[in-house]
Amino acid sequence: MGVLTAEQSVTTRVRRKAWSPAKLxxxxxVGPAMLLIAVVVLWPVVIMIRTxxxxxxxxxxxxxxxxxxxxxxxxxxxxxxxxxxxxxxxxVSIVACTMLISLVLSQLFNQKFPGRRAARWxxxxxxxxxxxxxxxxxxxxxxxxxGVINVFLNDIGVLHGYNNNASDWLGRPGSAFTWMxxxxxxxxxxxxxxxxxxxLQGIPSDIYEAAKVDGASPWRTYRSITLPLLRPAFIxxxxxxxxxxxxxxxxxxxxxxxxxxxxxxxxTTFMYQLKQSYIGESAAMSVVNFGMVVxxxxxxxxxxxxxxxxxx
Amino acid sequence: xxxVLPAAxxxxxxxxxxxxxxxxxxxxxxxxxxxxxxxxxxxxxxYIEMVISALRPQNQLLDRNYLPSHFDWYNFIDIWSTGFGNxxxxxLEVAGGATVLVLLVAVPAAYYTARQRFRGRNAxxxxxxxxxxxxxTAMLVGLYREFLSFNMLDSVMALILVNAxxxxxxxxxxxxxxxxxxxxxxxxxxxxxxxxxxxALFRITLPLALPGVVTALIFTxxxxxxxxxxxxxxxxxxxxxxxTVTLNSYIGQxxxxxxxxxxxxxxxxxxxxxxxxxxxxKVVGGLTAGSIK
Numbered sequence: 001m002g003v004l005t006a007e008q009s010v011t012t013r014v015r016r017k018a019w020s021p022a023k024l025x026x027x028x029x030v031g032p033a034m035l036l037i038a039v040v041v042l043w044p045v046v047i048m049i050r051t052x053x054x055x056x057x058x059x060x061x062x063x064x065x066x067x068x069x070x071x072x073x074x075x076x077x078x079x080x081x082x083x084x085x086x087x088x089x090x091x092v093s094i095v096a097c098t099m100l101i102s103l104v105l106s107q108l109f110n111q112k113f114p115g116r117r118a119a120r121w122x123x124x125x126x127x128x129x130x131x132x133x134x135x136x137x138x139x140x141x142x143x144x145x146x147g148v149i150n151v152f153l154n155d156i157g158v159l160h161g162y163n164n165n166a167s168d169w170l171g172r173p174g175s176a177f178t179w180m181x182x183x184x185x186x187x188x189x190x191x192x193x194x195x196x197x198x199x200l201q202g203i204p205s206d207i208y209e210a211a212k213v214d215g216a217s218p219w220r221t222y223r224s225i226t227l228p229l230l231r232p233a234f235i236x237x238x239x240x241x242x243x244x245x246x247x248x249x250x251x252x253x254x255x256x257x258x259x260x261x262x263x264x265x266x267x268t269t270f271m272y273q274l275k276q277s278y279i280g281e282s283a284a285m286s287v288v289n290f291g292m293v294v295x296x297x298x299x300x301x302x303x304x305x306x307x308x309x310x311x312x
Numbered sequence: 313x314x315x316v317l318p319a320a321x322x323x324x325x326x327x328x329x330x331x332x333x334x335x336x337x338x339x340x341x342x343x344x345x346x347x348x349x350x351x352x353x354x355x356x357x358x359y360i361e362m363v364i365s366a367l368r369p370q371n372q373l374l375d376r377n378y379l380p381s382h383f384d385w386y387n388f389i390d391i392w393s394t395g396f397g398n399x400x401x402x403x404l405e406v407a408g409g410a411t412v413l414v415l416l417v418a419v420p421a422a423y424y425t426a427r428q429r430f431r432g433r434n435a436x437x438x439x440x441x442x443x444x445x446x447x448x449t450a451m452l453v454g455l456y457r458e459f460l461s462f463n464m465l466d467s468v469m470a471l472i473l474v475n476a477x478x479x480x481x482x483x484x485x486x487x488x489x490x491x492x493x494x495x496x497x498x499x500x501x502x503x504x505x506x507x508x509x510x511x512a513l514f515r516i517t518l519p520l521a522l523p524g525v526v527t528a529l530i531f532t533x534x535x536x537x538x539x540x541x542x543x544x545x546x547x548x549x550x551x552x553x554x555x556t557v558t559l560n561s562y563i564g565q566x567x568x569x570x571x572x573x574x575x576x577x578x579x580x581x582x583x584x585x586x587x588x589x590x591x592x593x594k595v596v597g598g599l600t601a602g603s604i605k
Contacts, residue, residue: 029424030436032417033480040477041443041451048454060460105351113345121589122352125359128588130538132556133577136563137358140365140570146374148361154376162376190355191599198596236600240445247449249541254563268449272541275453283453290450297445305441 045290051283058277070284079262079270086177087246087266093181094245098188099238105189106196127190132250138183139255144168173263176256180264183251188244192237199233200226232304239300246292267292359581366574373571387575395550396558396576402468403537403554403580409472410536411529414483417476418528422487423513427496444481444599448474448542456545466552471543475536482535483528486598490524491517527591531598534584555580 055066074080109120126134141149144167153159159166170176203226211221249268252258258265258273265273267289274282365373369384421440425433448455455474464470494517502512518525540556547553550561559576562569588595 026424026428026430026432029420033421033440033484034436036413036417036473036477036480037439037443040455040474041446044451044454044458046454047457048451051453051457108344108348108351111341111344111348113341113348115345115349119345119348119352121592122356124588124592125356125585128534128585129359129581130540130556130584132538132540133362133559133581134358136559136573136577137362137365140574141358141361146376148378151376151378186355186358191596194592194596195600198600233600240599243445243447247447249449253541254560272452272545275456275545279453279457286450286453293446293450297442300445301438301441305438 048283048286048290051280052287054280054283056280058279060279066280070280071287073278073281074274074284074288079265083262083265083267083270086264087268089177090181090184090248090266091242091245094184094188095238095241097181097185098192098241099234101185102189102192102196102237103234105193106200109193110197110200123190123193125190126187127194130250131187131248132254134187135183135251135254138179139170142169142179142255144171170256171260173260177264180251180255183255184245184248187251188241192241195233195237195240196230199230202233203229235303236300239296239303243293243296243300246289246296359585362574362577362581365570366578368571370571387571388579391572391575391579394572396555396572396579398551399553399555399558400579402552403556405468406471406475406539406543406554407533407536409468410475410479411532413472413476414480414532415525415529418480418483418487419513419518419525422484423491423517425484426488426491427499440481440484443478444485446478448478452541452545455542459546464546466547466549468552470546471536471539471554474542474546475539476532479532479535482531482598486524486528486531486594487521489597490521494520523594527594527598530587530591531595534588537580537584 052070053066053068055063055069057063077083105123109116109123113119141147144150144163146162147167149169150159150162150167153167154161161167165172169179207225207229208221211225216224247268248266249272252264252266252269253272256264258269262270262273267285271282271285271289274285364379366387367383367385368375368380369382370386372380421436424430425437459465459467459470462470498516498520499509499512502516503509507515538556539554540560543554543557544560547557550558553561555576559573559580562573562576
């Protein structure tokens, strides 16, 4: 229990003394939310884990228990090592670049200048819009025949001509994956910048005044005051990004469908592709992914809620 | 004259000194403003390109230029003949339904956890925080098989339930924060006047927490509206899928129906960006409140 006010502890005590229907009152208020969580979040996890150990025909009939077979098949997938490596690159590069760029941008958008509101408003567009639709625009803009990015790169002399190997960005696994990382960074920046902005605004201004009086240089002030005080906001934003990026599906799906072959897939898109024909193996992949998700959640809870005494 | 000059100069010097910080500021400010505008414009580019592509005349769709010779509204008229209106209606139903459901379950939960300390309160809040971190993508197979067994594939209700479940946490945090900030004495005054707890909630607390309610409402609506992978998994026919899945289906294996795709994207995206701007300042609070509290 956290801090209870005197009044509240009195009401708790009164309620505890008499076992009455009043004891069920919390359930009345919180119950519907718990029911929704149970049906939509918890039960699917149970089914998913069960499916991973079932033998299911492509048309959906349960043919019996499969033991660990689904995991063995998954392990034997020739594309799996590449997919795992790519997933690590995907998460690390996107989150690292996003957080670094957001640190700079939050500093910029924290300055006072005319039209700041409008500028901040423009920044939210990729956050508000569906990631899927942003990815479609990028796919179109990278079109080898007439994509506007290729038009621009031809204009500035980086590319020469259209419909050639160089302009077919999404046709080559390496360049396709790089572009998808760029798109993922693009759509992750707005939330991260806003989260860091909120952190910056929470730093009391008198600390900065004290630093100024002491004659600290701007860089020194940033390193010894801003960065340490920004740490909690930074870590929360970072972990939320790790979760979002790891589970990211629409970017890869809309731009390459994970192809050619599985050469631009991550574990998330691979899980979806498996689901079309081998649902048991797909469930096994999901269980692995879910294990990853649980680890991220535990780290998140460790550094946030459990890091400070208690949940409230 | 000459005797006056030094004094005047001194006076001006004094004035100058005062002005100096103000003069120095504008160049700095201008640089920051210029940079910020550039960044802002950069983040708008894909959506500008989306609008331009939607307005390209059919015969200029594949031209290699930044702007067509003129804009043509044909795509925005023609798209309705593809059954797009039906998918738009499904998206509205899913997003609207999810929003109503979220408010129905989150308002009482947020109110009660803000006002009362009870056994299991911390456990409940932890559960909400965990659901917020979870994403439907990770448990897609489970969701698919669950709704298959309920015989609820292709139903609007299934999409409402999933979207509500995964967006409820945001509403709980933001409403919890707003209710906590309203003094309980205001409600106690209503109790004395013979009002019930629910009466006080509706007459006193909710109206005061209205900005929080509106934020939760808009946020849930947009998330459900933009949701893609669950809808892709739980729907199987063009008649039952929401907008995002319809737009995805314009991308064929060998050909992409770009003109309908962009007209549809503009219709689905631009209103959402405008709506989001209304709550822009409050969203981070809702997304991180659970961890910071």
